[in-house]
Amino acid sequence: MWDDILLEVRDLKKYFYPPRGVFGGSKEVIRAVDGVDLYIRRGETLGLVGESGCGKTTMAKLILGLVKPTSGDVFFEQRNIFKLGKRELRRLRPSMQLIFQDPYGSLNPRMNVKGIIAEGLRFHKLETRKSEEQRVAELLEMVGLKPKDMYRYPHEFSGGQRQRISIARALSVNPKFIIADEPVSALDVSIQAQILNLLMELKETLNLTYLFISHDLMVVKHISDRIAVMHRGKIVETATTWELFQNPSHPYTKMLLTAIPIPDPDIQRPTMSF
């Protein structure tokens, strides 16, 4: 069964030490990620939910090796990514990709779509110069855009379309694992569903594994096989999606569940305190 584990996080910690003031006043240490254990099976979607500032994004950056942890380990396919050399890490990078929350900040405004999507291909020499254009067209079609869009610049696209470009860029390097960091929370509700469905389709066709980060339980419920609930840097509960919604064990999870708006004004929800 352990062969099945694609990613494992062991006792991961990331503390931020605020700079001391001129007069040496000591401030409190920020425990963004405080001892997280987590595993994701191959082909699975793990939802990570929690309120803003609970350390979800820091988790994502740690797993991708973008920031160094205070302590703890991340194993990707049984390899500890913090023990890898710079070169090895760079070679591993394409296997793990990230989709960002803000579709306006995640694309370089000075590169056209082809440049953005082809960059990873070129750098890792996945395609020849000739076949590269073909591949970019293919990727664009895969995410529901037109091949001729590759000659346009990011500002010519809407938020949802930009998010599709961002997804195409992530897919360009044939990843196995994708972290989606609030990929739909900056989008209109109608577009959210489209992007979610796209992500689910892609997962099926490309055998992807997702870590899906969101603060919106309904979105996470829609896409995840299992859900981990994060609160103040700790995972307070992990359960399958069905189980979590039927029978939440941690009080924080219960509170999150009651916070989901019910789309019917006549139904009164029981109030509870936390």
Add this chain to the structure above:
Amino acid sequence: MLKQRSLFWIYFKKNRLAIAGASTISAIFLMAIFAHLIAPYDPGETDIATKLAPPSFKHLLGTDQLGRDVFSRMLYGSRVSLSVGFVAVSISLFIGIIVGSIAGYYGKIVDSVLMRFVDIMMCFPAFFLMLTIIALLGPKIHHVMIVIGATSWMGTARFVRAEFLSLRERDFVQAAKVLGISDKRIIFRHMLPNALAPVFVTATIDMATAILIEASLSFLGFGVQPPAPSWGNILTEGRIYIFDAWWLTLFPGLAILITVLSFNLLGEGLRDALDPRLREEGIK
């Protein structure tokens, strides 16, 4: 891209002073390039018989103490001023961009070391440092260029560093890192192009400063050596005759004033035109 550029033009065109600055600079550049065609006399040609002649149709801006035509000399002098400005600013941009981007990208210890070096460089009174170096190396035009460039890059370095510090956290830079792109490529393809626009604005204003410094150095005899003409040394030579032949000092002085003013106006115009665009990007 198109939208941003046209937006920039709309703002820039509204600024009449900047347009005036830009046209004046273009005119001065053209005059410098075609000096050999426009100049009515050879700049070194002496004619003692007509020395210190006031401005007339024969000599538009009069003649100096050796009977040389001041207009022709100033045309050739503009080549010196502009090329010194141009080369010096290029050198300063080159050093400033390299130091600033390395400091801003790598941060931490690299940043501290480089920025302390910048602080040290800024502590020197630049003008006296230049005088000392030129006194040691000898007053040649390329020494002047190098020395001005090498003592004026610190502002650019700080500026580029600040831009890089904020760009480094931007998602598209993080995305490039996640793709496993090399640092070099991230710096040159993703960060620099997004940091350059405001840098070129300051470069325009730096041009003005560099031209002024060259004129000052030439005025003090540390710049371009006579008989080669430069605005600064025409001014020096005319200084002795300031009460008898005002045209010898007035015109080169005016030329320096107008050029420097134009560069400053252009620079400020560019900055104003760029600003709303930057604000707009910020909102997105």
